[in-house]
Structure formats: C-alpha cells, structure tokens
Amino acid sequence: MKRYKAVFFDLDHTLWDYEKNSVETLTELYEEFELSKRPKPELKDFIETFDKVNTRLWANYNKGHIGREVIRDQRFKKILAVFNIRNDVMARKMSEEYIKRCPTKTHLFPHAxxxxxxxxxxxxxxxxxNGFNDVQDEKLRRSKLKGFFRNIITSESSGHRKPSAQIFHHSLDIARVSAHEAVMIGDNLHADIIGARNANMDHIYFNPSRSGHKESVTYEINCLSELPNIL
Ligand SMILES: [Mg+2]
Structure with missing residues (x-):
C-alpha cells in the first residue's frame, strides 16, 4: 500500500551532483584566470580550498548568520587570500563567473x-x-529535471531554511498533504533529515559515501536506484 502522497527531494548533492559540477567549473576558472601560470595554487589545492571555504560559508548561511550576498562576496576573496593573492577585482570576476557557469552544468547522481x-x-x-530561486531553477532546467516536479520550494521563496520546521510546514501546505503523507529525501543529516524528523515527516537519508552516524532515520540509501524498493 502506498504510504505517501508527496515526495520532497533536496537538490544539491542529492540529485544534482554539486561536487562534480563545481569541480568542472573550478577547473575552467583555474585555467581562464591563469592561476595555472602562478607558482601556486595547484589545481587540487584550489579545489580543496574552495570546498573548505564554501562549506563554512554555507553552514553559516544555513544557521542564518549570513546572507546570500556574503557567500557571493566572500567566497573567492577568502580562497585567493589563502594563496596570498589579494586582488578584489579578480575575486569578484571569478565569483560572478562561478555563479553564472556552475548552474549550467548537468552532472547528476547515478540513476537520478x-x-x-x-x-x-x-x-x-x-x-x-536551501538554494536560491534563480540558481536552482537554472540547474533544474539545464539538467532537464524541472518537468518532474510540481513545485520548487526554496529557502528564498519560503523565508525559512532547512532544518527549520517552518520550511517543512510551508512545503506540506503547498503540497496540501499532512506530515505523515510526505517523505523527505536528502544528503544532509542535519538540514534534511533531522529537519524532516522535527517536522514529523518520514525521511530517507541519501548517504552515497556511507558516512557513519548515530541518528535514527526512517530509511537510508547509498544509491538513488534503491528508492523504488521503498517508494
Ligand atoms: Mg544537499
């Protein structure tokens, strides 16, 4: 018997392969902005530093400590500063180019x-x-996923961010279902999984890297192809 009416998917790192798309974009920028002609950074260090800085900024965004503009303004400034490159014009141009180009990439997780x-x-x-309307819309259009979804709910459109219960309640209202008729699928244990649990929604933890954890979850999968066994 079908238990659910509505299925909510996280996008980044769940359907859309953020890592792969981001690395492809960064590799292009590394060449185009001629970082490759400098003694440092090596491409590998550039990508690793991006990850560290980006993860920290997004964690602060998810906690509500900073806004979208701060991510955009600070990301490449902080990355370049790690390699003693202090060039605000270059940092701004790289940031603009990254934001413009990354959402046009179309690598998805296997079986998406x-x-x-x-x-x-x-x-x-x-x-x-928790992404932004224009950016997430472009990713969905370019990767030809948009047609699968009845609606796209973002932190920007709802005014709340996962894991806040409000964004889950808002989503249930939009889908016109109650919490027990819905399931949330996502890769982020905190934002997606604990968030859904606090809103009394069942949840499926997408854990492709098989990271260890101590949370009790409704379901856990390592590959999207496992979903038809559950749903
Ligand atoms: Mg995610």
Missing part, C-alpha cells in the same frame, strides 16, 4: 533520471532546497 521517471506517475514530487 530513471528513478524520477519511476516516481513521477506515482507521487507528487517537489524540490525542497
């Missing part, structure tokens, strides 16, 4: 499309993301 094709006739599908 076939799984959505299986689920779409069976459930109402939604995106529930």
């Amino acid at each position: 499309e076939t799984t959505l094709r299986y689920l779409q006739p069976r459930y109402d599908l939604y995106i529930l993301t």
Whole structure:
C-alpha cells in the first residue's frame, strides 16, 4: 500500500551532483584566470580550498548568520587570500563567473533520471532546497529535471531554511498533504533529515559515501536506484 502522497527531494548533492559540477567549473576558472601560470595554487589545492571555504560559508548561511550576498562576496576573496593573492577585482570576476557557469552544468547522481521517471506517475514530487530561486531553477532546467516536479520550494521563496520546521510546514501546505503523507529525501543529516524528523515527516537519508552516524532515520540509501524498493 502506498504510504505517501508527496515526495520532497533536496537538490544539491542529492540529485544534482554539486561536487562534480563545481569541480568542472573550478577547473575552467583555474585555467581562464591563469592561476595555472602562478607558482601556486595547484589545481587540487584550489579545489580543496574552495570546498573548505564554501562549506563554512554555507553552514553559516544555513544557521542564518549570513546572507546570500556574503557567500557571493566572500567566497573567492577568502580562497585567493589563502594563496596570498589579494586582488578584489579578480575575486569578484571569478565569483560572478562561478555563479553564472556552475548552474549550467548537468552532472547528476547515478540513476537520478530513471528513478524520477519511476516516481513521477506515482507521487507528487517537489524540490525542497536551501538554494536560491534563480540558481536552482537554472540547474533544474539545464539538467532537464524541472518537468518532474510540481513545485520548487526554496529557502528564498519560503523565508525559512532547512532544518527549520517552518520550511517543512510551508512545503506540506503547498503540497496540501499532512506530515505523515510526505517523505523527505536528502544528503544532509542535519538540514534534511533531522529537519524532516522535527517536522514529523518520514525521511530517507541519501548517504552515497556511507558516512557513519548515530541518528535514527526512517530509511537510508547509498544509491538513488534503491528508492523504488521503498517508494
Ligand atoms: Mg544537499
């Protein structure tokens, strides 16, 4: 028997392969901004530093400590500063280029499309993301995922960020379902999984790297192709 009516998907690191798309973009920028002609950084260090800085900025954004502009303004300034490159014009241009280009990349997690094709006739599908409207919309359009979803709910459009219960309640209102009729799928144990649990929603932890944890979760999968076994 079908337990759920609505299925909510996180986007970044769950369907859309943020890591792969970001690395591809950074590799292009590394060449175009001629970082490759400098003694440092090595491409590998540039990418690793981006990850560290980006993860920290997003964690602060998710806690509500900083806004979107701070991520955009600070990201490349901080990265270049690690390699003693202090060039605000270059940092700004790199940031603009990264923001413009990364959402046009289309690498998805394995089986994303076939799984959505299986689920779409069976459930109402939604995106529930802490990303920004324009950016997430572009990713979904470019990677040809947009048509699978009835609606895209972002932290920007709802005014709240996962893991806050409000964004989950807002999403349930939009889908016109109660918490027990919905399930949340995401890669972030804190934002997606604990957030959904606090809103009394079932949840499926997407854990492709099989990271250890101590949370009790409704379901856990390592690959999207496992979803038809659950849903
Ligand atoms: Mg995610």
